[in-house]
Amino acid sequence: MSAGLEVISPGLMTSVQDRGRFGYQALGISVSGALDTDSFDIANALVGNESGNKVGTGALEIRMLGPTLKVTADSVTVALAGTATAIEVVAPEREVISACRSVTLLKGQVFRVGAVSDSAVCYLAVHGGFDLPPIYGSQSTCMSAGFGGFHGRILEKGDCLPLRQPVSGSSSQRILRRPPDPDNSPFIRVVAGPQDDYFSTAGIKTFFETGYTVSQAVNRMGMRLEGAAVTHEKGYNIASDGIVRGAIQVPGNGLPIILMADCQTTGGYPKIATVISSDMPKLGRMMPGADIRFKAVSVGEAEAVARERHERQAALIGAIERFSGSVEQLEHLLMTQNLISGVTAG
Amino acid sequence: MATPDVQYLSSGDTALTVQFGTVIERELNSRIVALGHSIAQAAIAGVSETLPTYRSLLVNYDPLVVTRDELVAQLQPLIESPPEAGDAAPAHWQIPVCFDSDLAPDLAHVAAASGLDENEVIKAMLEVTHHVYMLGFAPGQPYMGDLPPALNIPRRENPVARVEKGSVVTATGLTIIYAVPNPTGWHVVGRTPVEIFNLAREEAILFKPGDKVRLSRIERDEFDELTAQVDDGSFDMTRLRQP
Numbered sequence: 001m002s003a004g005l006e007v008i009s010p011g012l013m014t015s016v017q018d019r020g021r022f023g024y025q026a027l028g029i030s031v032s033g034a035l036d037t038d039s040f041d042i043a044n045a046l047v048g049n050e051s052g053n054k055v056g057t058g059a060l061e062i063r064m065l066g067p068t069l070k071v072t073a074d075s076v077t078v079a080l081a082g083t084a085t086a087i088e089v090v091a092p093e094r095e096v097i098s099a100c101r102s103v104t105l106l107k108g109q110v111f112r113v114g115a116v117s118d119s120a121v122c123y124l125a126v127h128g129g130f131d132l133p134p135i136y137g138s139q140s141t142c143m144s145a146g147f148g149g150f151h152g153r154i155l156e157k158g159d160c161l162p163l164r165q166p167v168s169g170s171s172s173q174r175i176l177r178r179p180p181d182p183d184n185s186p187f188i189r190v191v192a193g194p195q196d197d198y199f200s201t202a203g204i205k206t207f208f209e210t211g212y213t214v215s216q217a218v219n220r221m222g223m224r225l226e227g228a229a230v231t232h233e234k235g236y237n238i239a240s241d242g243i244v245r246g247a248i249q250v251p252g253n254g255l256p257i258i259l260m261a262d263c264q265t266t267g268g269y270p271k272i273a274t275v276i277s278s279d280m281p282k283l284g285r286m287m288p289g290a291d292i293r294f295k296a297v298s299v300g301e302a303e304a305v306a307r308e309r310h311e312r313q314a315a316l317i318g319a320i321e322r323f324s325g326s327v328e329q330l331e332h333l334l335m336t337q338n339l340i341s342g343v344t345a346g
Numbered sequence: 347m348a349t350p351d352v353q354y355l356s357s358g359d360t361a362l363t364v365q366f367g368t369v370i371e372r373e374l375n376s377r378i379v380a381l382g383h384s385i386a387q388a389a390i391a392g393v394s395e396t397l398p399t400y401r402s403l404l405v406n407y408d409p410l411v412v413t414r415d416e417l418v419a420q421l422q423p424l425i426e427s428p429p430e431a432g433d434a435a436p437a438h439w440q441i442p443v444c445f446d447s448d449l450a451p452d453l454a455h456v457a458a459a460s461g462l463d464e465n466e467v468i469k470a471m472l473e474v475t476h477h478v479y480m481l482g483f484a485p486g487q488p489y490m491g492d493l494p495p496a497l498n499i500p501r502r503e504n505p506v507a508r509v510e511k512g513s514v515v516t517a518t519g520l521t522i523i524y525a526v527p528n529p530t531g532w533h534v535v536g537r538t539p540v541e542i543f544n545l546a547r548e549e550a551i552l553f554k555p556g557d558k559v560r561l562s563r564i565e566r567d568e569f570d571e572l573t574a575q576v577d578d579g580s581f582d583m584t585r586l587r588q589p
Binding site: 022023024025026027028029135144145146147190191192193194195238239240241242243244246247264265266267271274275276277278299300302303305306307310 | 358359365398399403410413414482484555
């Protein structure tokens with residue numbers, strides 16, 4: 001068994017994802033990739049993985065309940081992002097490692113990410129990434145077609161995830177002292193179309209003026225919404241066309257389905273609107289029961305938001321600091337920001 | 347062919363649906379596939395990939411590199427210029443299909459809905475040289491047409507949860523061969539032992555848009571034999587290619 005991380009308990013739905021599988025949609029290959037790319041990027045930056053290429057380095061996407069993992073390599077540097085949940089080292093000695101900082105764990109240590117209650121997904125990155133073969137240029141797990149990631153599936157008990165660098169060379173750690181505040185507003189910005197002309201005026205009004213709730217039927221392929229039915233005007237069958245992540249299709253029952261990272265490449269239901277790329281990470285974090293209100297923006301506005309998001313994300317990653325890794329220095333760093341004392345609210 | 351009257355539909359801020367029409371038509375589809383090749387050759391900054399479907403081309407782009415308006419300005423001359431030949435000439439395929447009733451549970455329904463008998467349905471499917479309009483829904487999965495008008499029958503009212511890979515399904519005058527097990531809203535009328543998608547193979551995906559596909563009838567013993575060959579890796583893929 002190659003050295004890496006052994007899965008003691010897999011969690012609810014843990015899969016290897018990178019930024020996605022680009023360039024093969026014409027062959028029917030889904031893009032896949034992290035649902036919350038913002039947190040994915042932060043987790044990778046915290047363990048020092050370069051973000052130079054578009055695909056990025058595969059990390060574990062954790063859904064609702066995280067895995068318990070045993071270090072079988074000599075050492076590994078890991079970091080968790082996208083949640084306030086901590087990494088708990090459970091053996092041989094108990095230790096709690098807060099999110100948004102890296103930690104180097106040694107052979108034999110067992111750690112876990114427990115129940116995650118503040119986001120549907122979060123990311124555990126490892127320094128150097130996993131030693132898993134890229135399929136069509138990506139390590140993302142495509143569960144619907146059963147390839148990529150770890151044998152094309154979610155993790156199971158007993159799996160051993162091999163590491164590209166089974167010894168962590170790093171003597172220092174990294175920390176993001178001010179993680180972004182979670183955006184808990186229900187607003188999701190969309191661009192109308194490409195088939196908004198298939199819906200009645202009343203249907204469009206329903207879509208934008210009533211609220212929806214994320215149903216229990218949510219996975220990496222799609223998110224079914226509950227709420228008022230949107231009425232069609234020209235039927236609900238189109239000659240199948242290409243689908244992007246964030247497309248909102250409305251089947252015959254009138255209830256919108258937002259297509260997510262693992263969605264099929266083509267589909268035959270009319271799409272009333274498309275979530276803007278900048279709001280896809282937020283959507284990916286939304287849990288069943290969350291409220292959604294759609295807000296229409298123009299493509300020009302969406303492009304401006306994309307530029308702002310890019311700069312904000314670059315600033316966040318630029319704010320990641322190195323520290324020696326000692327508890328004393330960590331406490332000092334946190335105290336200077338008053339995050340531990342809670343005296344200021346920022 | 348005159349310059350098609352295209353519509354630029356926004357698919358959010360990262361893709362543009364260049365729509366050539368609303369009907370499924372071979373010449374239109376060929377223009378779309380050709381436009382995909384033209385865009386790849388033009389290497390427009392910010393365009394990451396294109397996805398041809400029956401009647402439109404999805405153009406994916408990075409809004410940090412190119413805006414929608416800039417992209418449309420660069421696409422327009424490519425659409426107006428005569429279509430270029432694609433990367434490769436269309437390949438011709440012959441795919442063996444068994445129509446035994448346990449592999450074709452919906453054949454009786456398709457016969458009833460089309461007013462043909464089961465043998466006439468099979469005959470119609472065997473006589474058509476299918477045009478691969480697009481690959482979609484699953485890796486390498488071809489959407490092909492066109493069957494005679496009698497077979498322009500609606501999809502199922504209620505999809506079935508799973509059909510096996512290799513299932514040959516039909517609805518709306520079109521034919522699909524399933525790449526991987528999946529739910530379907532179409533009617534299962536046969537099965538091929540051929541894996542149209544297999545990552546272990548050098549050419550994991552068999553078809554490309556624009557290819558031509560004929561189905562050939564095999565009996566159960568041959569289906570079983572070919573299935574065994576596919577499973578043990580001895581199946582000769584070259585026999586599927588027609589000159």
